[in-house]
Amino acid sequence: MASQPPFETNFSSIFGSSSPRSTSDSNMVTPTVQTARIKLPLIDLSHLTNGDEVKRKRCVKQMVEAAIEWGFFQIVNHGIPKEVFDMMFLEEKKLFDRSFSEKVRENFLDFSTNCYRWGNPNATSPAQYSLSEAFHITLGEISSFPDDGNNLRTTVGMYVQEIARVAQMICEILAKQVNVNPKYFKNICELKNSFLRLNKYHPRIFGSEVFGLVPHTDTSFITILSQDQIGGLELFKNGQWIGVKPCSEALTVNIGDMFQALSNGVYQSVRHRVISPVNIERLSLAFFVCPYLETKIECFANPKKYRSFSFREYKEQSERDVKETGDKVGLSRFLI
Numbered sequence: 194m195a196s197q198p199p200f201e202t203n204f205s206s207i208f209g210s211s212s213p214r215s216t217s218d219s220n221m222v223t224p225t226v227q228t229a230r231i232k233l234p235l236i237d238l239s240h241l242t243n244g245d246e247v248k249r250k251r252c253v254k255q256m257v258e259a260a261i262e263w264g265f266f267q268i269v270n271h272g273i274p275k276e277v278f279d280m281m282f283l284e285e286k287k288l289f290d291r292s293f294s295e296k297v298r299e300n301f302l303d304f305s306t307n308c309y310r311w312g313n314p315n316a317t318s319p320a321q322y323s324l325s326e327a328f329h330i331t332l333g334e335i336s337s338f339p340d341d342g343n344n345l346r347t348t349v350g351m352y353v354q355e356i357a358r359v360a361q362m363i364c365e366i367l368a369k370q371v372n373v374n375p376k377y378f379k380n381i382c383e384l385k386n387s388f389l390r391l392n393k394y395h396p397r398i399f400g401s402e403v404f405g406l407v408p409h410t411d412t413s414f415i416t417i418l419s420q421d422q423i424g425g426l427e428l429f430k431n432g433q434w435i436g437v438k439p440c441s442e443a444l445t446v447n448i449g450d451m452f453q454a455l456s457n458g459v460y461q462s463v464r465h466r467v468i469s470p471v472n473i474e475r476l477s478l479a480f481f482v483c484p485y486l487e488t489k490i491e492c493f494a495n496p497k498k499y500r501s502f503s504f505r506e507y508k509e510q511s512e513r514d515v516k517e518t519g520d521k522v523g524l525s526r527f528l529i
């Protein structure tokens with residue numbers, strides 16, 4: 194049975210003969226000239242723990258500067274064994290290779306009903322269409338899985354434990370620099386709303402360039418991305434889309450909307466997107482650090498840029514916006 198979502202049949206009415214990049218939709222920043230791929234600031238996390246105080250301070254400074262200037266950086270020597278990624282990518286591939294009907298079936302894998310998504314069902318124009326499929330696996334749900342010897346569950350559990358440890362370290366450092374009590378990020382592993390998003394990007398089928406994932410900011414505090422070597426991730430900086438060069442062994446970290454709000458706009462939740470690969474599929478794993486639904490997001494600086502809001506309010510507003518317009522409006526809704 195086919196494992197592919199029916200992109201072609203279901204979206205032919207939206208596409209016709211055009212491609213997302215050739216439209217003048219407001220999502221697009223025209224002209225979309227592709228600049229050279231860049232290497233993001235690369236941060237060696239071993240300096241945080243090797244006992245050399247000068248190197249530790251330099252490492253913290255690099256990270257903070259990258260969060261302010263780029264909203265993105267890459268990390269190496271994070272301490273997660275290569276085997277953990279190999280196992281996780283293998284399970285991810287096996288999961289996406291299952292039949293389409295199995296993937297959409299309600300309560301597949303006992304997760305909540307809408308953990309599987311493909312395309313963008315709410316797209317109103319080609320510029321909002323994503324040629325990819327994804328699973329959202331929230332931390333709260335993994336812990337309630339029965340231990341039935343299923344490799345996917347064990348592997349996801351192991352993966353998020355490792356990645357959450359790294360996430361915690363980064364969040365605490367970034368918090369301290371903007372006068373947020375690092376205890377705010379105590380027990381990230383316990384943050385049941387944090388989730389792992391498994392992304393599969395399909396090779397282009399609609400002519401020229403197509404979005405694998407439409408331009409967006411992440412709703413998280415931070416996101417930690419692991420990707421294969423295919424590439425396609427681009428970020429928007431100084432009026433241009435810039436391709437991020439994949440770097441083996443490195444994880445990509447980006448600031449999400451919650452940290453931008455918490456830091457009163459000091460850290461940047463930068464718009465990014467994925468361009469579909471040519472003749473090849475691409476896999477990635479994105480871990481989103483999110484607070485509890487009732488957590489109040491309130492910055493302590495003055496004057497405040499954003500009104501305080503709960504994570505529930507932000508999430509529900511974003512979901513409503515995506516449903517009604519095909520796109521997330523984001524933090525601009527909460528400006529004072």
Ligand SMILES: C=C1C[C@]23C[C@@]1(O)CC[C@H]2[C@@]12CC[C@H](O)[C@@](C)(C(=O)O1)[C@H]2[C@@H]3C(=O)O
Pocket residue numbers: 313390407408409410411412413512515519520521
């Ligand atoms: C169609 C969309 C779903 C999404 C918001 C968006 O407009 C574009 C990107 C999607 C994304 C990707 C990262 C996160 O998983 C997410 C929650 C987010 O903040 O942006 C999702 C949104 C979603 O699934 O609702």
Ligand SMILES: O=C(O)CCC(=O)C(=O)O
Pocket residue numbers: 390392406411418420425426465466467476477478479
């Ligand atoms: O796959 C990628 O490179 C980016 C994924 C992403 O932006 C997301 O899942 O929010």
Ligand SMILES: [Fe+2]
Pocket residue numbers: 409410411416465
């Ligand atoms: Fe993202």
